[in-house]
Amino acid sequence: MNTVGSGAAKSGPLGDVDPVEAIMSCGGLLLRERMVRIELYLERVTAQAGAPLAAHAAATIRAGGKRLRPLLVVLAAEAAGGPPGDAEGEESLVRAAAAVELVHSATLVHDDVVDGARLRRGHPTVAALAGRDVATATGDLLFSRAFAELARNGVQAQLRALSDASSALADGELLQREDAYATHATHVALERYLRRCELKTAALFEAACRLGALVANKGSIVLADVLGTFARRIGLAFQMLDDVLDVSGPVERTGKSRGTDLLDGTVTLPFILARERDPDLVGLDLAALEGPEQAEALCERIAATGALEEARKRALEVVAEAKAALPASLPPDRSALLELVADAMVERYC
Numbered sequence: 257m258n259t260v261g262s263g264a265a266k267s268g269p270l271g272d273v274d275p276v277e278a279i280m281s282c283g284g285l286l287l288r289e290r291m292v293r294i295e296l297y298l299e300r301v302t303a304q305a306g307a308p309l310a311a312h313a314a315a316t317i318r319a320g321g322k323r324l325r326p327l328l329v330v331l332a333a334e335a336a337g338g339p340p341g342d343a344e345g346e347e348s349l350v351r352a353a354a355a356v357e358l359v360h361s362a363t364l365v366h367d368d369v370v371d372g373a374r375l376r377r378g379h380p381t382v383a384a385l386a387g388r389d390v391a392t393a394t395g396d397l398l399f400s401r402a403f404a405e406l407a408r409n410g411v412q413a414q415l416r417a418l419s420d421a422s423s424a425l426a427d428g429e430l431l432q433r434e435d436a437y438a439t440h441a442t443h444v445a446l447e448r449y450l451r452r453c454e455l456k457t458a459a460l461f462e463a464a465c466r467l468g469a470l471v472a473n474k475g476s477i478v479l480a481d482v483l484g485t486f487a488r489r490i491g492l493a494f495q496m497l498d499d500v501l502d503v504s505g506p507v508e509r510t511g512k513s514r515g516t517d518l519l520d521g522t523v524t525l526p527f528i529l530a531r532e533r534d535p536d537l538v539g540l541d542l543a544a545l546e547g548p549e550q551a552e553a554l555c556e557r558i559a560a561t562g563a564l565e566e567a568r569k570r571a572l573e574v575v576a577e578a579k580a581a582l583p584a585s586l587p588p589d590r591s592a593l594l595e596l597v598a599d600a601m602v603e604r605y606c
Contacts, residue, residue: 279596294354298317301358301405321377326357329352332464332468349471358405359425360460365383365394368382375512382395435452458488458492465484486579516551533561572602
């Protein structure tokens with residue numbers, strides 16, 4: 257079983273421990289127990305899928321991850337008053353959190369098919385092990401299991417929240433593919449980039465908090481909107497900082513060569529900002545990059561402009577906006593935990 261919140265200790269705003277582990281420690285025993293139940297539920301759902309896809313789906317889940325999205329479901333539910341105090345209420349919360357993680361895992365499997373990735377979280381991808389067709393089917397399976405599990409809660413608003421996020425993910429991927437290597441790609445505007453991030457990354461963060469609030473109170477649409485706004489901002493910061501990490505590396509931390517996204521034709525925030533500072537980069541066509549060495553050299557040019565510092569600064573401003581969006585009416589301890597999640601976005605990249 258994946259150990260929720262495991263990871264190497266590091267020094268930063270959250271102390272000398274892994275950021276998610278710091279949140280778990282502050283959240284108390286109930287939070288940790290809920291996250292363990294979600295992990296067990298994910299393993300059970302994927303194992304029941306049937307051969308041969310079950311093995312690949314289960315391996316995708318066992319590969320781990322920080323589980324930030326299901327954590328947000330739980331924290332949002334607790335901030336909204338907690339799930340109904342019975343066994344079914346707890347199961348509803350677990351199903352909602354698992355559904356979000358299943359959708360996230362599905363997108364990773366599909367991304368690896370599109371990108372031709374060989375490794376994910378240090379393990380061979382499904383596409384590398386079994387081919388593109390099996391990987392596509394595995395991603396489809398994870399998507400279908402997500403909605404099948406969430407449907408058991410019987411709440412239309414919850415299904416709508418996850419459905420809207422899934423549609424946004426697809427739109428974001430299409431937008432990214434449209435921009436990759438296109439003639440206009442070297443002139444992708446900041447606004448278009450941010451829109452892509454909101455669709456491809458932030459939408460699922462938003463859905464996580466919406467689902468948590470809806471599980472706690474089926475009629476809490478207003479609170480779901482407020483917490484959704486918070487989560488959308490931290491999701492945007494997450495992607496902005498992830499793009500910084502693609503340029504800054506190092507490979508032992510990211511698991512991939514510097515500039516992998518650039519080599520794939522993806523116009524990221526550091527590249528957009530660097531073009532504004534270095535005229536020689538304005539006409540650079542990412543399709544002209546011929547391998548990791550040239551991508552690494554481009555990363556050095558981007559870093560030399562100071563674009564990485566500017567990108568980090570903008571991401572930190574988005575994190576501050578997220579914290580400011582939290583209403584004063586939330587229980588102070590739950591609000592503090594949500595702020596710690598926002599800090600964890602920053603901690604991963606510092």
